[in-house]
Amino acid sequence: MRPGERVEVLFSSDILCPAPPRYEPGRSVIAFLSNGNGRWWTVGMSYGTRHPTNPADVDAYRRVVTAARDAQARSAPPHRKETANSEQEHLDWQVRAALHPATRWDGLYELSRGAAALTRAQRQQLAHGFTTQPSFDLTVAQMLTTLRGFPHKDFDRATANVLETVFVEQGAPPWISKAFDLLRERHGEKPEPRTPWYKRVPSKSPIEAKAEQARALARDWLSFKKRHGLKPRRLVFLAAPLVDETGGTLPF
Template identity: 45%
Template sequence: MREAEAWSRRGTRRRIARPRPWAGLLLTLVLAGVLLPLPRAEAFPIAPWTLWELTETAELVVWADVEKVMDLLPPKSPEEKRERDRWDDSEVAYLRVREVWRGQARPDEQLKVYFNGSYLCPAPPHYEPGQAVIAFLKREGGLWRTVALSYGTRYPESDDELAAYRRAVTRFRVTQEQAIVARAAGRGEAGVQAALTDWQVLAAEHPATRWDGLYGLEPASDEDLWFYDPRSHAPPHLFPAHREQLARAFVTAPSLDRTSVMMLTVLRGHISADVDDTAARVLETVLAEERPPYWALSAFDLLRERYGEKPEARSEQTQDPLLRAHGDATDALPLLQQWQHFKQRHHLAPKRLPLPAGPGVPGTGANTTL
């Protein structure tokens, strides 16, 4: 997963308070004068959807070419008007199927997906002509629509990323079968959760699907999107083998986005010099930027903790992330000074990591803007 921009400018500190559902309503009132008409009760960001939930809900998951996107003409009959009398029926994307990962469709079949790409909050699905998209679809009123809006369109940027998405989605069926076997064997929900945890760790191995796995393992590790998640999440049980699997993945393929904080959160208490070195390289890289990302402070606190230091007390962040995003940028100078002192204390000279390219289609999946 990569950030929607080179680095996000939001926030400074990991929240520990539960989400406040009314905070999104505040933002809605602030933006009411500039937004287009919004869908009924969805006038603020929806709860996050991972690949697991998307696949579980979707009737059809395809990798397909976006051939064109067209505005819909006014309905020609009362019947057509009733079918399209929805807030998300202003545009239609024409998809040419390459592969079917779940559900029934033919390779090379053309699908028409109805959506509205013009509203701002919650963020819409993105269908970019000329790009190949992974689309999570369901039928409503006989028409294909996107599951979970902006979470339901993903754009892999390489064959390697495509393979990671394909593996995560197609492994869903295997995991479901493992859960059925666990129930039949009398292991109950513990066996079901164990199968799900294995899938989440598998997804977290690759940077493209890392957020999907880590959010399932520990939602609060993503302070922004968790703010809008009213659901209660039972913490899974991670075995030492799981943590070692995650540690190897972080060291082998570090990510220069907020999943680094998520990974370090999940790996709390797991001793690994390689993880320490990789986290230091991540910080060395992002703190070299003119405006470091907001999550660098949390990553630094977690690294200090791994070295046995007690991070400085910081004020609890309770502001709506969307309001925080429009505020002033955090002063990076104190953090840079603390980082230099930390390296001197521990005799560290981390090498910078290569910077990733920006996403070809921002604002989708975990990079959703609202």
């Protein structure tokens, strides 16, 4: 595609599951497309459309996409023999993507599953990246999972600031209980597994059950801060620049 070129992409907004790509009038979109038989379509359904909110987000995507393209070119014939450690290069790319909030989910999607052995330097990179540019979505829990067992006081403080902000601004989104318990773990606590709201209060409506769980989490958060003498500060809340069911808004 050339700059300024117009393309028509086939998609359906009526599909609910799997979540479809989202193209909204007047809203910028970074789309991952493929074509064939003279038609364009979105790769990976909802995964294939991202919605940047500022030029920095666009630049972040441009950097990681360019890095991925270059790595793939190096691993393809006739250069394949020259790139003996493509797995390490893939891991480096994931860490790089996880440093910026806009692409953090893309980097942590695999890292948070624990398949790769991160070096201490890479964990340090991730902790520093989150501390300097925190996010306020599912990637908080993913980052805590990825850095499990890696001590970093600045990261702990930054995470507490994020959770304080989210509790005030959003209440209790689905991922926050996981993030909260992982932070408790980092402070030496051993949280008991939480019962999901839909099993906890079966006799109540979903709205009532969710509200009760949110109140319980808020009480636990206050107690946790008191136990450890924490005084987290509220940050400027930056809502996830993503459409529902994509990237950092996916259920944990």
